[in-house]
Amino acid sequence: MKGHMGKILRLDLTNLNTKEINTSEYEEFVGGHGLGSAIFFDAVKDKTISAFHPDNVITMMTSPLCGTLAPATGRIELNGISPQPYPTEWYSRSNFGGRFSAMLKYAGYDGIVIEGKADKPTWINIVNEDVEFKDAESLWGLDAWETQEEIWTDVSGNSTSVDEREWYQTERGRDEGRTTQKPAVATIGAAGENKTRSGAIIHDAGNGAGNAAFGSVWGSKNLKAISVLGTKSVEVANPSALLKSREWAEDNYNNQESDPKPNWGSGVGAFGGVPGAEGFGNIAEEQVRPQGCVSCHRCTRKRTESGHGNESGCVDFLFYDVHDEQKHGGPTKETAKAGDLSQRYGINVYFLEEGINYLKHLHERGILGEGKEIEASLPWDELGNASFAKELIYKVSNKEGIGEDLAMGLPRAAKKWGRLEQDLNSGLLGLQYWGYPQHYDARTEVEWGYGSILGERDINEHDFNWVVYWQVSLAKLFGRNPPVKAEKLAKIIKDKTIPYNAVPNYSNEGIYSKNMAKLVAWHRHYTRFWKQSLQYCDWAYADFLNPYGPETRGITPEGETRFFNAVTGKDISFKEGMEIGRKIWNLDRSIWALQGRHRDQEEFAGYTYDVASWGPEISPHANYEVPYYMPVKEDGEWKYKNVASRSLDKEKFNEWKTKFYELEGWNTETGRPKRETLENLGLGKVADELEQKNKIE
Amino acid sequence: MLEKDKKKEKDFNLSKPSEEQAKKILSEVGYGDKIAGVRMHAMAGNTKEPLGSLREVDNFLKAKAPGKLIKGQTSSVNYIDPNALSSWIKEVLGDSELAKKIEKNIDKEDDYRKQAKTIRKLIEKRIKQSRELISEN
Numbered sequence A: 001m002k003g004h005m006g007k008i009l010r011l012d013l014t015n016l017n018t019k020e021i022n023t024s025e026y027e028e029f030v031g032g033h034g035l036g037s038a039i040f041f042d043a044v045k046d047k048t049i050s051a052f053h054p055d056n057v058i059t060m061m062t063s064p065l066c067g068t069l070a071p072a073t074g075r076i077e078l079n080g081i082s083p084q085p086y087p088t089e090w091y092s093r094s095n096f097g098g099r100f101s102a103m104l105k106y107a108g109y110d111g112i113v114i115e116g117k118a119d120k121p122t123w124i125n126i127v128n129e130d131v132e133f134k135d136a137e138s139l140w141g142l143d144a145w146e147t148q149e150e151i152w153t154d155v156s157g158n159s160t161s162v163d164e165r166e167w168y169q170t171e172r173g174r175d176e177g178r179t180t181q182k183p184a185v186a187t188i189g190a191a192g193e194n195k196t197r198s199g200a201i202i203h204d205a206g207n208g209a210g211n212a213a214f215g216s217v218w219g220s221k222n223l224k225a226i227s228v229l230g231t232k233s234v235e236v237a238n239p240s241a242l243l244k245s246r247e248w249a250e251d252n253y254n255n256q257e258s259d260p261k262p263n264w265g266s267g268v269g270a271f272g273g274v275p276g277a278e279g280f281g282n283i284a285e286e287q288v289r290p291q292g293c294v295s296c297h298r299c300t301r302k303r304t305e306s307g308h309g310n311e312s313g314c315v316d317f318l319f320y321d322v323h324d325e326q327k328h329g330g331p332t333k334e335t336a337k338a339g340d341l342s343q344r345y346g347i348n349v350y351f352l353e354e355g356i357n358y359l360k361h362l363h364e365r366g367i368l369g370e371g372k373e374i375e376a377s378l379p380w381d382e383l384g385n386a387s388f389a390k391e392l393i394y395k396v397s398n399k400e401g402i403g404e405d406l407a408m409g410l411p412r413a414a415k416k417w418g419r420l421e422q423d424l425n426s427g428l429l430g431l432q433y434w435g436y437p438q439h440y441d442a443r444t445e446v447e448w449g450y451g452s453i454l455g456e457r458d459i460n461e462h463d464f465n466w467v468v469y470w471q472v473s474l475a476k477l478f479g480r481n482p483p484v485k486a487e488k489l490a491k492i493i494k495d496k497t498i499p500y501n502a503v504p505n506y507s508n509e510g511i512y513s514k515n516m517a518k519l520v521a522w523h524r525h526y527t528r529f530w531k532q533s534l535q536y537c538d539w540a541y542a543d544f545l546n547p548y549g550p551e552t553r554g555i556t557p558e559g560e561t562r563f564f565n566a567v568t569g570k571d572i573s574f575k576e577g578m579e580i581g582r583k584i585w586n587l588d589r590s591i592w593a594l595q596g597r598h599r600d601q602e603e604f605a606g607y608t609y610d611v612a613s614w615g616p617e618i619s620p621h622a623n624y625e626v627p628y629y630m631p632v633k634e635d636g637e638w639k640y641k642n643v644a645s646r647s648l649d650k651e652k653f654n655e656w657k658t659k660f661y662e663l664e665g666w667n668t669e670t671g672r673p674k675r676e677t678l679e680n681l682g683l684g685k686v687a688d689e690l691e692q693k694n695k696i697e
Numbered sequence B: 001m002l003e004k005d006k007k008k009e010k011d012f013n014l015s016k017p018s019e020e021q022a023k024k025i026l027s028e029v030g031y032g033d034k035i036a037g038v039r040m041h042a043m044a045g046n047t048k049e050p051l052g053s054l055r056e057v058d059n060f061l062k063a064k065a066p067g068k069l070i071k072g073q074t075s076s077v078n079y080i081d082p083n084a085l086s087s088w089i090k091e092v093l094g095d096s097e098l099a100k101k102i103e104k105n106i107d108k109e110d111d112y113r114k115q116a117k118t119i120r121k122l123i124e125k126r127i128k129q130s131r132e133l134i135s136e137n
Helices: A025-027 A032-043 A098-108 A144-155 A214-220 A239-253 A321-328 A335-343 A349-364 A388-398 A404-405 A409-414 A419-426 A446-454 A465-477 A486-496 A512-529 A556-567 A574-594 A650-664 A677-681 A682-693 B003-011 B018-025 B054-063 B082-092 B097-105 B111-135
Strands: A008-014 A017-022 A058-061 A076-081 A091-096 A113-115 A122-127 A130-135 A184-187 A201-203 A207-209 A223-229 A286-292 A302-304 A431-433 A629-634 A636-643 B036-042 B044-053 B077-078
Touching: A008 A025, A008 A122, A008 A130, A008 A184, A017 A025, A017 A091, A025 A032, A025 A574, A032 A058, A032 A076, A032 A113, A032 A512, A032 A574, A058 A214, A076 A214, A076 A388, A091 A574, A098 A184, A098 A223, A122 A144, A144 A184, A144 A223, A144 A335, A201 A214, A214 B082, A239 A556, A239 B097, A286 A419, A321 A335, A321 B044, A321 B054, A335 A349, A335 A388, A349 A388, A349 A409, A388 A404, A404 A409, A409 A419, A431 A446, A431 A650, A446 A512, A446 A650, A465 A629, A465 A636, A486 A629, A486 A636, A486 A677, A512 A650, A556 A574, A574 A677, A574 A682, A677 A682, B003 B097, B018 B082, B018 B111, B036 B054, B036 B082, B044 B054, B054 B077, B077 B111, B082 B097, B082 B111
Parallel strands: A008 A113, A122 A223
Antiparallel strands: A008 A017, A058 A076, A058 A113, A076 A091, A091 A207, A122 A130, A184 A201, A184 A223, A201 A207, A286 A302, A629 A636, B036 B044, B036 B077
């Protein structure tokens, strides 16, 4: 397939040697997540091993689109058994953006498979076809930024001459590796080295794979970093079609200078937006320049005047901004500094966000503190300053004091403290699915919650989220009309969710309907292929509504298919891509079945059923409806309705699960894929393994 | 001053509190009496922040000032239900007058940004009054 480099690098850390896999052996899975799952399935014979077992395999896979002009395809997908989920360490996924994915392609590889465990700290130096296992004793203990600086110096030849260090691989010829490009380095910090359950993999200043805690798996393997420098190029099947497609996308779906400012806010559509227009996202306003991953037209990241918060975004800051605001009466640079600390220590910011909130509740209730039921010494007077974040991050990353418990992750720490059940039932501890912090609420925006519990983690996919919740609720909150009427939104989504053509009906009946099963199935299959296997970015796709698009319609599904076909030379339809997504989703489902997944385990935290979505209980004055407007169809009419006071009905949710399993061709008693389903997808050998392990009926 | 401006100004008039009231208004309440602020964010979802004083409420609302609220995927709103807030001010802080003024003024607006601005104006005025009173004595 054009777009592929043709080989996947296999790193055996135990024996310090390499092998290669021909990408064509796995071509049916195309790239990213699909490649990762297929290779993991073959490479890991016993899927029930723990995340920190040396036999766990971590895959890092690019896609045919990475490193080309296909817009917003600069990420790399990671797969493997994760130490983060609770109670089971499910096979999981994560990804990160930046330069790494493209650079790996330019070095000649479609992906990396990390196996075994080194007997001492090791880093990997990849320069085109040369792969070297290097001693990382001197890097172990350095933070993620220091490590990258050391590796850049090493790869440049350890020269202290600024003149020479402008070039890398100076001993090579022009076409053999000499380049001005810095190596792309992915590395871990203390949180990963010390095998917490929150270790992230960090690349450049602010790109990270946080959720799934694969950084900690690297730590368990004594793998400190992987550096990649490449000087090859990606062969594109139809460069002219790719260029024309990019122009078509820019002209029709992205902001033009002549476009009037949409009254629903810049950048609210997924694909369209002015690069860097969103400032620093309410965090301490300062001069910024747009910065993006390779190939991105949106450049959603920033380089800042002060240098604090470079390339970080979203929860990288948002785990701390509210505390900064409370301390200082408004956002200051302390938030960005705290974000930088999370990058340097390589720690998952979702853990920090929920962790600080939970610890604060326990502290204010007099349960946690010095001499309290839960012994903890934290500088609460400093909360809001970066110094508090540093103390907490340091303790967790180095397993010191309260950090020793927290390094186990929040659910396991709460269990040790004897608080897990009561705090999950009350909602004080907001871990809604598999011990992951609630991101969007299963009680209101059900496709997010359902997707997460049917999968293995917080899905963190905003495809529907923008258009069914955020744009609508913001408009209602500000006394405006939503971008389009509910009926039009339903029609657009129905038209675009090929082949299931689901409508976004979030009424009290709609959330338990077969239609909602179709919508969730579309979402699972779409993201598994188009996003996680091809690496189309969550900040740009799926694009249902777009303020710059024809009749406000977004680029999905035409865009995804056009770019893919132009790069690969294939001629697949969107529907065919969705079928590949269904295949990958079923492969993942089979891996979870082998790990012991059963339908009875697919239940949300207790508060999801017992507490309305305004929870948790703080005081009688804390319970009110936060605007959560969603499209509903009631009495035959579409409208937007506030569904904030809703909790899920456990019985109805379980009936809905049965509908979903039937739709997917899974056994309704166990939730596991049927042989017939797997065979029809070309996964007969997967069915065989399930049968050998008595996981298929 | 125009008649409509005088009327508007009147809507924001607050009588001087007693010293005892001022102390209560500036106090930090216990955990079980706190009100919640909800940080809504496009990418990150909603998180609930316990707020225990008027100053904290003011800081919370001030942090996401009007005009910065709609910014696509990085947009965020610090939300406190205006009715819940006025009830809290009345029942927990014992400031019926401030609560009534808030209720009266927010009824005129259906845009939360304007409501938040109005609430902040009243709260800041009350905090200033109370601080001046305490420092005088």
